[in-house]
Amino acid sequence: MTKVQTxxxxxxxxxxxxxxxxxxxxIEKAIxxxxxxxxxxxxxxxxxxxxxxxxTRTHKSFEMAERRMGVQVLDFQPSMSSVQKGESLYDxxxxxxxxxxxxxxxxxxxxxxxxxxxxxxxxxxxxxxxGDGAGQHPSQSLLDLxxxxxxxxxxxxxxxxxxxxxxxxxxxxxxxxxxxxxxxKIFFTGPQEWYDPSFEEYGTYSTIDKLIDKVDVMMLLRVxxxxxxxxxxxxxxxxxxxxYGITFERENxxxxxxxxxxxxxxxRGIEIEDQLVECSRSRIVTQMENGVYARMAIIDLxxxxx
Amino acid sequence: MTKVQTxxxxxxxxxxxxxxxxxxxxIEKAIxxxxxxxxxxxxxxxxxxxxxxxxTRTHKSFEMAERRMGVQVLDFQPSMSSVQKGESLYDxxxxxxxxxxxxxxxxxxxxxxxxxxxxxxxxxxxxxxxGDGAGQHPSQSLLDLxxxxxxxxxxxxxxxxxxxxxxxxxxxxxxxxxxxxxxxKIFFTGPQEWYDPSFEEYGTYSTIDKLIDKVDVMMLLRVxxxxxxxxxxxxxxxxxxxxYGITFERENxxxxxxxxxxxxxxxRGIEIEDQLVECSRSRIVTQMENGVYARMAIIDLxxxxx
Amino acid sequence: MTKVQTxxxxxxxxxxxxxxxxxxxxIEKAIxxxxxxxxxxxxxxxxxxxxxxxxTRTHKSFEMAERRMGVQVLDFQPSMSSVQKGESLYDxxxxxxxxxxxxxxxxxxxxxxxxxxxxxxxxxxxxxxxGDGAGQHPSQSLLDLxxxxxxxxxxxxxxxxxxxxxxxxxxxxxxxxxxxxxxxKIFFTGPQEWYDPSFEEYGTYSTIDKLIDKVDVMMLLRVxxxxxxxxxxxxxxxxxxxxYGITFERENxxxxxxxxxxxxxxxRGIEIEDQLVECSRSRIVTQMENGVYARMAIIDLxxxxx
Numbered sequence: 001m002t003k004v005q006t007x008x009x010x011x012x013x014x015x016x017x018x019x020x021x022x023x024x025x026x027i028e029k030a031i032x033x034x035x036x037x038x039x040x041x042x043x044x045x046x047x048x049x050x051x052x053x054x055x056t057r058t059h060k061s062f063e064m065a066e067r068r069m070g071v072q073v074l075d076f077q078p079s080m081s082s083v084q085k086g087e088s089l090y091d092x093x094x095x096x097x098x099x100x101x102x103x104x105x106x107x108x109x110x111x112x113x114x115x116x117x118x119x120x121x122x123x124x125x126x127x128x129x130x131g132d133g134a135g136q137h138p139s140q141s142l143l144d145l146x147x148x149x150x151x152x153x154x155x156x157x158x159x160x161x162x163x164x165x166x167x168x169x170x171x172x173x174x175x176x177x178x179x180x181x182x183x184x185k186i187f188f189t190g191p192q193e194w195y196d197p198s199f200e201e202y203g204t205y206s207t208i209d210k211l212i213d214k215v216d217v218m219m220l221l222r223v224x225x226x227x228x229x230x231x232x233x234x235x236x237x238x239x240x241x242x243x244y245g246i247t248f249e250r251e252n253x254x255x256x257x258x259x260x261x262x263x264x265x266x267x268r269g270i271e272i273e274d275q276l277v278e279c280s281r282s283r284i285v286t287q288m289e290n291g292v293y294a295r296m297a298i299i300d301l302x303x304x305x306x
Numbered sequence: 307m308t309k310v311q312t313x314x315x316x317x318x319x320x321x322x323x324x325x326x327x328x329x330x331x332x333i334e335k336a337i338x339x340x341x342x343x344x345x346x347x348x349x350x351x352x353x354x355x356x357x358x359x360x361x362t363r364t365h366k367s368f369e370m371a372e373r374r375m376g377v378q379v380l381d382f383q384p385s386m387s388s389v390q391k392g393e394s395l396y397d398x399x400x401x402x403x404x405x406x407x408x409x410x411x412x413x414x415x416x417x418x419x420x421x422x423x424x425x426x427x428x429x430x431x432x433x434x435x436x437g438d439g440a441g442q443h444p445s446q447s448l449l450d451l452x453x454x455x456x457x458x459x460x461x462x463x464x465x466x467x468x469x470x471x472x473x474x475x476x477x478x479x480x481x482x483x484x485x486x487x488x489x490x491k492i493f494f495t496g497p498q499e500w501y502d503p504s505f506e507e508y509g510t511y512s513t514i515d516k517l518i519d520k521v522d523v524m525m526l527l528r529v530x531x532x533x534x535x536x537x538x539x540x541x542x543x544x545x546x547x548x549x550y551g552i553t554f555e556r557e558n559x560x561x562x563x564x565x566x567x568x569x570x571x572x573x574r575g576i577e578i579e580d581q582l583v584e585c586s587r588s589r590i591v592t593q594m595e596n597g598v599y600a601r602m603a604i605i606d607l608x609x610x611x612x
Numbered sequence: 613m614t615k616v617q618t619x620x621x622x623x624x625x626x627x628x629x630x631x632x633x634x635x636x637x638x639i640e641k642a643i644x645x646x647x648x649x650x651x652x653x654x655x656x657x658x659x660x661x662x663x664x665x666x667x668t669r670t671h672k673s674f675e676m677a678e679r680r681m682g683v684q685v686l687d688f689q690p691s692m693s694s695v696q697k698g699e700s701l702y703d704x705x706x707x708x709x710x711x712x713x714x715x716x717x718x719x720x721x722x723x724x725x726x727x728x729x730x731x732x733x734x735x736x737x738x739x740x741x742x743g744d745g746a747g748q749h750p751s752q753s754l755l756d757l758x759x760x761x762x763x764x765x766x767x768x769x770x771x772x773x774x775x776x777x778x779x780x781x782x783x784x785x786x787x788x789x790x791x792x793x794x795x796x797k798i799f800f801t802g803p804q805e806w807y808d809p810s811f812e813e814y815g816t817y818s819t820i821d822k823l824i825d826k827v828d829v830m831m832l833l834r835v836x837x838x839x840x841x842x843x844x845x846x847x848x849x850x851x852x853x854x855x856y857g858i859t860f861e862r863e864n865x866x867x868x869x870x871x872x873x874x875x876x877x878x879x880r881g882i883e884i885e886d887q888l889v890e891c892s893r894s895r896i897v898t899q900m901e902n903g904v905y906a907r908m909a910i911i912d913l914x915x916x917x918x
Contacts, residue, residue: 046370046373048366051692054691054693054694054695054696054697055692055693055694056688056693056694056695056699056704056707056708057694057707057711059692059693060660060686060688060707060708060711060713061711063687064658064686064711064713067684068712072373074366074369074370074373075369075381076362076366077383077689077692078692079360079385080357080361080365080384081360081361081362081365082360082361082362082363082571083360083362084360085360086531086571087362087571088574091570091571091572091574092362094591094594095362095363095366095570095594096362096366098591098595099363099366099367099370099594099595099597099598100370100374100595100598101366101370122584225698264703264707265694265697265698265699265703266703267698268700278734285706285710285734288706288707288710288711289710289711289712291711292711292712352676352679354672378679380672380675380676380679381675381687382668382672383689385666385691386663386666386667386671386689386690387666387667387671388666388667388668388669388877389666389668390666391666391877392837392877392879393668393877397876397877397878397880398668400897400900401668401669401672401876401900402668402672404897404900404901405669405672405673405676405900405901405904406676406680406901406904407672407676428890428897
């Protein structure tokens with residue numbers, strides 16, 4: 001691959017902001033980090049991870065990525081911060097910047113929370129979007145793409161099914177758009193209530209049993225029971241696996257080379273049979289592992305020009 | 307300036323404990339850190355920041371100061387500590403000291419909480435007061451003084467107005483005492499309900515419109531709505547700005563060289579017009595920036611003789 | 613002492629898993645760390661301390677031990693983790709391992725929580741049990757043993773009384789078993805409601821006034837008011853000290869060489885007279901100090917073969 005010249009990027013809030021070759025370049029950088037286990041060093045840089053929503057994977061993965069690159073990490077607990085006195089996110093970031101923070105990773109429940117930050121002429125630290133409400137989750141998208149690319153070396157004509165809570169997933173929307181422009185063929189499955197006709201632009205809806213034996217990648221989405229009203233769910237935890245999930249029988253029908261992905265946390269026994277979470281075609285643990293390297297590539301992109 | 311010999315200081319709980327020349331010496335040290343960007347290194351020292359009240363600025367500023375000097379920082383979450391089992395602050399500090407902590411920064415709601423600690427012959431780690439209830443907030447005072455000194459090079463005959471919630475502010479009381487003995491002329495303004503006749507010792511009360519065009523420094527205080535009963539407030543959020551705050555019109559009448567200060571978090575649109583928070587005469591962001599260097603000077607004072 | 617060859621140990625969940633000579637070897641290693649103040653360096657290792665129950669001493673002591681050995685420590689807040697979305701402890705550990713964590717210290721309310729972890733063929737990071745419900749607290753046991761051994765150089769024929777909440781204490785059960793097999797003579801005292809006949813295997817029950825003048829070690833246990841229903845307590849806070857605790861009078865009757873221990877947090881004035889907590893025969897602060905070195909010995913044992 002030709003070495004791609006990266007433009008100077010200040011913030012990383014959405015994967016849509018990048019060209020195909022830039023995405024591939026980040027993925028290849030992440031894979032290099034993973035294989036060579038040598039990383040750029042940013043020992044004079046300071047990061048704060050502001051997670052206003054619960055997270056283990058994304059939060060700790062960013063922290064690990066930062067630490068592996070020598071970045072100093074300041075802890076931030078929303079419940080013990082001045083946010084509790086009514087301080088805005090903007091003023092919180094302004095404060096962190098003033099005390100010398102270079103990089104602020106934010107997960108926040110408000111969709112597009114970052115717009116006010118990246119549009120301000122007073123904010124010059126780098127913002128990474130760690131998830132904005134039902135909006136974007138670009139570092140998750142990047143690690144998903146990295147996991148597929150690591151497996152197949154290309155996205156051209158790959159058949160990818162995305163299954164589950166499509167309308168509420170911040171990852172699904174990113175992934176369907178980027179995967180399509182990278183050349184993959186997208187299929188959707190899962191409860192029809194969670195499929196939206198606007199997705200037709202990217203792929204076609206089908207049942208899991210029609211898709212399971214032909215796709216190269218089965219991307220499962222988490223059923224976000226915590227985001228649903230009880231009355232919204234027209235299927236119980238018990239029936240989801242049988243109707244839409246990866247049972248032993250369905251896993252058995254998959255192509256030998258096909259892989260299963262899930263952003264986790266997995267609802268074991270709902271999206272996928274408990275004992276299949278760590279099966280040989282599952283890349284669920286690999287995704288978590290790759291997340292650290294994908295995030296290092298993102299951080300490097302932002303810090304290399306600072 | 308003549309090099310001032312510092313005496314050995316174990317704790318930093320109040321700015322009143324220091325002579326004028328000692329305060330100036332700390333300020334000058336902080337300014338040197340800021341300008342030269344080289345700091346003493348205390349890589350074998352350990353600090354814990356125990357914030358029992360919410361804070362972003364002070365907490366993260368101390369953490370940044372510690373990290374920039376190579377001090378190792380242990381995280382402390384009151385809600386996950388044995389304080390929840392009824393362990394006293396004294397026993398918490400005794401524990402931290404026993405495991406090898408050199409420096410404990412504490413913010414606590416109880417005024418004078420530190421007396422039991424600094425009077426004990428068993429406590430030999432250094433205590434820094436990060437704010438005690440309605441009592442002191444000496445590191446905030448020091449950064450305020452540093453910001454004024456950085457601007458004017460002296461306190462002699464400077465005209466400083468302190469505006470707002472004077473009776474509830476832990477900073478106001480410190481600042482009025484120290485500023486007066488450093489040679490400044492103090493004025494008070496804001497709601498008369500929040501002015502106490504005992505302040506006459508330090509300065510005179512006036513309306514903001516009589517002061518705005520003559521003062522060199524306008525120090526605004528945060529309206530601490532979280533500390534007031536609703537019935538205590540005889541003015542609404544809507545009228546405070548017009549009656550007591552920095553409007554565009556008032557900012558316009560200030561002397562060209564005059565500066566605006568606020569310890570933050572600012573109630574935008576209450577103490578000051580939203581768009582003036584980052585105006586050219588505002589030193590609000592500078593104060594946050596200076597806080598790191600002022601706290602480094604404090605830490606250096608305590609650690610240099612340990 | 614002959615240099616004992618340590619076997620490769622992956623997890624540290626119970627002190628019972630170790631032979632006498634292995635325990636002595638860990639204690640001697642901890643004492644060497646304390647005296648020589650040089651420690652092994654594990655700068656390329658990563659630890660996470662997952663405390664699902666409140667703790668100051670154990671949590672911060674592990675963190676200090678890790679930091680003194682150069683281990684990088686990632687912060688973990690259960691309340692801000694995906695545990696809140698229903699993620700299991702197993703999946704949390706699987707995630708931490710996937711992102712590159714070598715060592716996970718866990719305190720959790722469920723007795724034996726670690727069994728599922730150490731029996732899984734997918735978990736290969738090291739687990740240290742920082743306390744499991746009413747089960748074990750092996751690092752506390754080790755530091756208790758270290759404190760006795762540091763004092764007396766041996767356990768043979770030492771007379772040790774364990775006093776207090778024997779049935780609810782995770783430390784008492786470990787200590788009575790290990791102390792007995794190391795050669796000590798065990799006595800029990802405290803409220804009879806908290807004595808269980810099954811303890812007869814290890815020692816005999818008596819009143820404190822019959823034991824106080826003959827024992828070498830008086831190990832007090834915390835009255836865990838937070839774990840008791842009010843109705844379960846047939847004695848008030850006021851009478852506990854007089855009936856079962858260390859009063860001035862009892863302390864005075866102890867042998868000159870005898871020591872007082874308590875795992876802390878102490879209920880001052882209940883298990884022991886307030887002013888005796890830091891008396892000359894109290895090793896309560898020493899225990900906290902020793903905890904760091906005992907935990908370093910544990911961590912070294914697990915990391916040296918990784």
